[in-house]
Amino acid sequence: MGVVIPLEEGKNKQASVKPLVDLTKADMERVNQLILSRAGSDVQMIPEVANHLISSGGKRLRPMLTLASAAMFGYEGDAHVKLATSVEFMHTATLLHDDVVDESDLRRGKSTARMIWGNQASVLVGDFLLGQAFRMMVDVGSLEALDVLSTAASVIAEGEVLQLSVAKNMETTEDDYLQVIRAKTAALFAAAAEVGPIVARTDKAGRNALKSYGMNLGLAFQLVDDALDYGGKAADLGKNVGDDFREGKITLPVILAYRRGTPDERAFWRDAIEGGNSSEENLEKALGLITRYGSLADTIARANHYGTIARDALAPLPQSAWKTALMEVIDFSIQRVN
Amino acid sequence: MGVVIPLEEGKNKQASVKPLVDLTKADMERVNQLILSRAGSDVQMIPEVANHLISSGGKRLRPMLTLASAAMFGYEGDAHVKLATSVEFMHTATLLHDDVVDESDLRRGKSTARMIWGNQASVLVGDFLLGQAFRMMVDVGSLEALDVLSTAASVIAEGEVLQLSVAKNMETTEDDYLQVIRAKTAALFAAAAEVGPIVARTDKAGRNALKSYGMNLGLAFQLVDDALDYGGKAADLGKNVGDDFREGKITLPVILAYRRGTPDERAFWRDAIEGGNSSEENLEKALGLITRYGSLADTIARANHYGTIARDALAPLPQSAWKTALMEVIDFSIQRVN
Numbered sequence: 001m002g003v004v005i006p007l008e009e010g011k012n013k014q015a016s017v018k019p020l021v022d023l024t025k026a027d028m029e030r031v032n033q034l035i036l037s038r039a040g041s042d043v044q045m046i047p048e049v050a051n052h053l054i055s056s057g058g059k060r061l062r063p064m065l066t067l068a069s070a071a072m073f074g075y076e077g078d079a080h081v082k083l084a085t086s087v088e089f090m091h092t093a094t095l096l097h098d099d100v101v102d103e104s105d106l107r108r109g110k111s112t113a114r115m116i117w118g119n120q121a122s123v124l125v126g127d128f129l130l131g132q133a134f135r136m137m138v139d140v141g142s143l144e145a146l147d148v149l150s151t152a153a154s155v156i157a158e159g160e161v162l163q164l165s166v167a168k169n170m171e172t173t174e175d176d177y178l179q180v181i182r183a184k185t186a187a188l189f190a191a192a193a194e195v196g197p198i199v200a201r202t203d204k205a206g207r208n209a210l211k212s213y214g215m216n217l218g219l220a221f222q223l224v225d226d227a228l229d230y231g232g233k234a235a236d237l238g239k240n241v242g243d244d245f246r247e248g249k250i251t252l253p254v255i256l257a258y259r260r261g262t263p264d265e266r267a268f269w270r271d272a273i274e275g276g277n278s279s280e281e282n283l284e285k286a287l288g289l290i291t292r293y294g295s296l297a298d299t300i301a302r303a304n305h306y307g308t309i310a311r312d313a314l315a316p317l318p319q320s321a322w323k324t325a326l327m328e329v330i331d332f333s334i335q336r337v338n
Numbered sequence: 339m340g341v342v343i344p345l346e347e348g349k350n351k352q353a354s355v356k357p358l359v360d361l362t363k364a365d366m367e368r369v370n371q372l373i374l375s376r377a378g379s380d381v382q383m384i385p386e387v388a389n390h391l392i393s394s395g396g397k398r399l400r401p402m403l404t405l406a407s408a409a410m411f412g413y414e415g416d417a418h419v420k421l422a423t424s425v426e427f428m429h430t431a432t433l434l435h436d437d438v439v440d441e442s443d444l445r446r447g448k449s450t451a452r453m454i455w456g457n458q459a460s461v462l463v464g465d466f467l468l469g470q471a472f473r474m475m476v477d478v479g480s481l482e483a484l485d486v487l488s489t490a491a492s493v494i495a496e497g498e499v500l501q502l503s504v505a506k507n508m509e510t511t512e513d514d515y516l517q518v519i520r521a522k523t524a525a526l527f528a529a530a531a532e533v534g535p536i537v538a539r540t541d542k543a544g545r546n547a548l549k550s551y552g553m554n555l556g557l558a559f560q561l562v563d564d565a566l567d568y569g570g571k572a573a574d575l576g577k578n579v580g581d582d583f584r585e586g587k588i589t590l591p592v593i594l595a596y597r598r599g600t601p602d603e604r605a606f607w608r609d610a611i612e613g614g615n616s617s618e619e620n621l622e623k624a625l626g627l628i629t630r631y632g633s634l635a636d637t638i639a640r641a642n643h644y645g646t647i648a649r650d651a652l653a654p655l656p657q658s659a660w661k662t663a664l665m666e667v668i669d670f671s672i673q674r675v676n
């Protein structure tokens with residue numbers, strides 16, 4: 001089950017995250033070491049829960065952004081490794097809390113921590129990882145980086161609360177939705193990319209370029225994620241088609257299909273999403289409407305829009321292997337839908 | 339229902355928190371202003387949830403410690419106001435998450451936030467307040483204060499996880515228990531008192547004195563809290579006698595009664611706490627055993643032990659109204675049991 005998402009014309013080259021992975025390989029090994037040591041605790045449950053999520057096969061895109069955005073400005077030291085680890089801990093803490101808030105059973109095809117150790121441990125280990133993230137930032141000693149990352153922590157939580165308050169509300173506009181994904185996803189991508197130039201002590205232009213790149217890459221990334229939930233390669237990514245539908249989550253594919261539908265179809269959406277009637281039969285019908293109104297293709301078109309902004313943000317920077325790799329990550333983030 | 343706790347001999351003077359309240363009055367008004375503005379958000383649910391807890395009539399002991407511990411060294415500025423607000427936000431975030439973890443219905447006699455807005459909002463608004471706390475610390479710009487408070491954030495969460503992993507386990511020793519309350523309660527008291535001398539740029543001796551005062555005051559405070567759960571003025575404080583018993587929480591009164599009991603009595607405790615048989619009849623029996631073995635009186639004796647250490651920690655500092663007020667808070671924290 002799932003909708004086939006049309007490729008944008010003329011973009012046949014398959015982009016990859018591999019150049020970025022290769023360039024950051026040595027530093028990512030240091031990040032992985034630091035993750036293991038800073039998620040350690042005499043309280044046995046902490047490393048158990050933390051390692052479950054940390055070893056569950058995420059791409060670690062966010063810490064790679066921090067490493068790359070420092071290295072591309074010639075930074076050589078270990079501040080970027082600590083900040084990259086902080087970013088990954090912030091992300092992991094968010095996932096732990098998200099799974100509790102969403103009552104999720106699966107993440108990337110594996111049982112969530114809350115299903116194994118309970119909601120209580122998930123909340124508290126998330127808090128611990130957030131505390132450890134801040135300790136590493138303090139260790140680095142850059143008040144500018146601390147400012148960027150602590151602001152991101154607030155904004156992410158604010159975005160999650162906003163998402164909660166628009167949940168199951170079909171009157172949510174595309175602007176409301178954008179405000180949610182900007183806060184809950186793009187803000188951390190932006191912060192991850194901005195702290196690189198900060199520790200590399202580059203100029204304001206470089207810092208702003210990376211921040212804008214991260215923000216727009218994050219928007220594209222989340223738009224594609226939300227499209228994947230209704231089709232594409234979802235199964236390969238350990239996601240189940242229709243998870244968002246079953247949770248009554250309002251994402252752009254649904255917003256577009258609802259707004260473009262007939263009064264009867266809008267009544268269907270309200271019943272399914274607001275009324276919680278998310279049977280397999282209703283999911284089939286939802287997928288049909290999403291296809292009929294081109295909602296996935298247009299969600300990907302929005303992702304391409306932000307991808308273009310991310311590309312232009314980096315454009316003025318001098319040519320380098322780092323820049324090329326970061327550019328390719330934009331295409332990769334969007335093409336993973338196919 | 340509840341056990342009458344014997345007063346320690348020769349301590350008839352009724353100590354009060356009032357001198358500290360009076361001395362910090364002007365600064366606490368600035369703290370309250372800052373609380374309101376920093377708990378604000380366009381996302382309506384955030385100030386609603388935050389204000390519910392913030393306005394629910396806590397004593398605000400922790401921020402007063404920060405204000406006093408800066409002012410007693412002659413500090414005049416606004417860093418201590420920001421740090422005091424950060425400390426209160428960290429505390430509020432912990433309470434929001436605690437209520438979710440403990441599945442609590444009441445706090446200080448009022449419905450908990452999770453009963454009104456749900457577990458989801460409680461987790462996420464807690465995260466938001468923690469983020470805002472860090473932003474205010476970054477604003478102050480003291481890496482030393484950031485180090486102390488971010489370490490406290492990790493330690494608190496670690497203590498909560500430890501508490502979870504010893505929950506409903508009657509083999510918990512007094513040392514295990516002490517490790518839990520040192521982490522989950524005393525660490526924040528210690529940090530709250532230590533950041534005062536840090537922003538006042540006093541010498542290491544002053545900083546250590548306040549840190550030790552806070553740590554030991556926190557231990558005494560939590561010991562008394564745990565005694566109150568089985569007697570004393572619990573009802574006046576909006577607590578229900580026996581809440582800890584019903585949750586299967588292992589606190590010192592229970593640890594002592596269990597260890598001093600007969601094999602039959604130990605079987606009773608295991609059934610009640612580990613087996614979850616916390617009927618009113620069993621609570622009556624538990625209160626009887628706690629009285630028979632002097633467990634509450636000895637819990638208070640332990641509190642006095644730490645109170646004495648807190649007093650001696652402050653002793654070498656020059657005489658001042660601040661010092662007198664902080665000394666009196668020790669007695670107040672212990673005497674509130676009567």
